[in-house]
Amino acid sequence: MDLEKFKVHGGVLIYGAMVSIALATLAIIIGLTVFKKWGYLWREWLTTVDHKRIGVMYILAALLMLFRGGIDALMMRLQTAAPEMKFLDAQHYNEVFTTHGLIMILFMAMPFIIGLMNVIVPLQIGARDVAFPRLNAVSFWLFFFGAMLLNISFVIGGSPDAGWSAYFPLASIEFSPTVGNNYYSLALQISGIGTMLTGVNFIVTILKMRAPGMKLMRMPMFTWSVLITNVIIVFAFPVLTIALALMMFDRLFGSQFFTMANGGMDMLWANLFWVWGHPEVYIVILPAFGIYSDIISTFSKKNLYGYTSMVASMVIISLLSFLVWAHHFYTMGQGVMVNSFFSITTMAIAVPTGVKIFNWLFTLRKGRITFTTPMLYTLAFIPIFTIGGVTGVMLAMASADYQYHNTMFLVAHFHYVLIPGAVFAVIAGFHYWFPKVFGFRLNERLGKHAFWWIIISFNVAFFPLFILGLMGMTRRMYTYSAETGFGPLNMVSFAGALGLAIGFVILVYNIYWSTRYMPRDTTGDPWDARTLEWATNSPIPAYNFAVVPTVTDRDAFWVSKQENIPLFKDQIKKIHMPSNTGKPFILGVIFFFFGFFMVFSMWVPAIVSGVGILITLCAMSFDRDHGFYIPEKEIIATEKKLRGETV
């Protein structure tokens, strides 16, 4: 076999990455062996079907990817910090910004949000697990191995290099002959299937598994946002699936859907990509709105203002999100009519979004606001995201977009939307729900340090890009000459990127520090919060609620605390639980190999692993396992222990 195609040529960085991946893998293997944790890892994590553990694994993977994508970002900012930098060459720069985009959107923001929804949504609706726990494990492992497949592209064969939007014909075999975009089509496909399954799972969970009395209009706002998000997932992801499949045919089997020859249509790819791609933005932003709503309500000690209009605005946003895709290519020459239509639908989204901003402000009004770390991120979100929002309206104007399109102005805009809109939200949610999952809070002082580093550096890093865009600097340029005058502002931006890196390092250090030194929380409700997840113990027992709660109002837990209405009326009875299974993990592993062999056109092993996938799926379908019961005694003992009583 020709080993040459596996190699990536590229100097110190690539070899550094190879060595660090090899060392990290070795360290993990040795660590697990020395501490005899293989069995623990397999029994408690790799085979788990518990929504909380799956959620934690999603979040861990997302944090890992945050650092991978963050290093990409630092490399890009360093390369453009000054004119004519020689740090990366064009090919590497192209690979780095492509993987930065893919990883941050698909393997950081999405899994972080899916992780939080996994941990929290069943608790918020008073359920014991998601509707299909095994399917949930399948979702996670497909996502995880899809992400790993994309990541190894950096050291085996080369990364995708046509931008995260992979426009054709640039991404065709003719102009991108390395295996990079094969990785794109397969890695995204595998993790995309996982996401689609998550969509189905959570719609069913929220519609069918709510506790008695939890009507739809009594659900916490985060659960509402997750429901709407998953509806978007179910409608949007099939488009990506099809587009990626056609791309794979083009690249591996010589079909001509998007190529230049034989009637292929490059514009079709752009349309399909953005028909998925724009709703995707709302897939990561709507849950963020939900997280913020819950946090604002908790820390201003008030119910959410305008609950009904909050729900309505999310529904409207979800509908509009499917009607705006062409604003990503006003410059394709559709003419005045089409561009005007998409301008107006795009600007229309500002209306429901504005409603949400004002509802949040009026929730704060007359409240009693405490500035905890999660609340700080939430409060920083409002002014920063509003800048992202108003620049979005500016970009929506087709004529003006002819000047913003493809420039740093656009880059600044979507970072002003996605970082406060998604990243701050998941960090806020992470700090907020951390004590629920692990039973202790993160340190507030360190949390606030990280917060100020991140907020200030974010603005230093991204505000200059608005001006650079208006100066005519386009995105994805790996270098520029000194005469352009782009140098100073890019240097400022690089300084901001460094500050962001420091902020994230403090954030992670805080996790380590708090794990060692923070006191245990035995109340289960450290923030004096309002929704059901705080009604159970922290850390959450496997069965979530010893007794299923009965809900009488919105903010069910708050109402029960204020008015002394008991949430848990029934006696403790034995609880039915699903058993762990290793099959989803095995399925993920086989999918990984299938993807890898497909990437390199190694047909025989690809067919063998394809058959393996079918066999595993059959085995899962015919699995006769009816779960097990946790006996009463054990539940009572667990409950006592978690409340800090001696058994």
Add this chain to the structure above:
Amino acid sequence: MNKKGPLYALFLSLILLLPGCSSITVLNPKGPAARTISDTIILSILVMLGVLAVVYILYIFVIVKYRAKKSNEGYVPPHEEGNKWLEAIWIAIPIIIVSFLSVVTVKSTSAVENVAADYKNQKPLVIYASSSNWKWHFSYPEEGIETVNYVNIPVHRAVEFRLYSFSSITSFWVPQLAGQKYAMNDMLTTLHLSADTVGSYLGRNSNFSGKGFAHMEFETLVMPQKDYDGWVKDVKETAQPLTEDEFKALLKTDFVGRKTYSSNHLTFSPPPGNHGDHMSHDGMEMDMDNGNMEHKENKKIHPSPAPSSETIFDGKPDTEVQPVDDSTHEGHH
């Protein structure tokens, strides 16, 4: 806690008001199309500053006034369901703002997609601008000349660029003269621009197209009509003609400097949008067997929205190259 709002407002207004801040190319227009867009941008920034101001004032007010402090220790915030009048206000006002901006958008988009008002009575100078990895080719069909990586145009003259690509999608952009437009391999797009000041303006491809993307720049030199005529005459007399072989070699070369030819490639390699031959214009593989004609017919109109009978069923090959020109359908709105 967070008082960056006014700072931003100050910052933005400084950028806008700085007199002679010529490095902000987009807001330093030298032609009617770019000027229309620049005015639109400044107007939208002002409106958006107003929106930001409202949000920021409210925001600072609530987080200062309602923060937890020693003096309001026992305060129990009220339960508020919402207020339909207040909510109606913050639905209605954004709708008014968005409607206003929609009108501005439709008007300005229509303006820049057509020949500028002052130039309507002129016969536009047609230039085919085509991109290949990683160069720009400018073909002047009337003058019968061709340049690479620079384009000369007369001042105060309507110019119609017809854009297409020999490889990836690129975007033709001279920020001081007009907004950008894609150049694609399977269809022509049209960009109208005019310059009202003599000078040299940087143009570039703004759409990522691979390794050489960062270097894909060209100079747009705007000169008086007399100088332009002199230049054309000069080129006709002194430059070499562009042969098919030379053009093929040129397409295969990644980077070249400026080139000038006394004939153009349109004669042997017609642009897309024309029936029959646009599939083979770059002299590569492309066999033309079964079933392709129908698809190409679709392509010719795609994605023009006008449901016009003359485009779909008119099988007659045009003798002259017809661009897909949306403006002819929609300019009357």
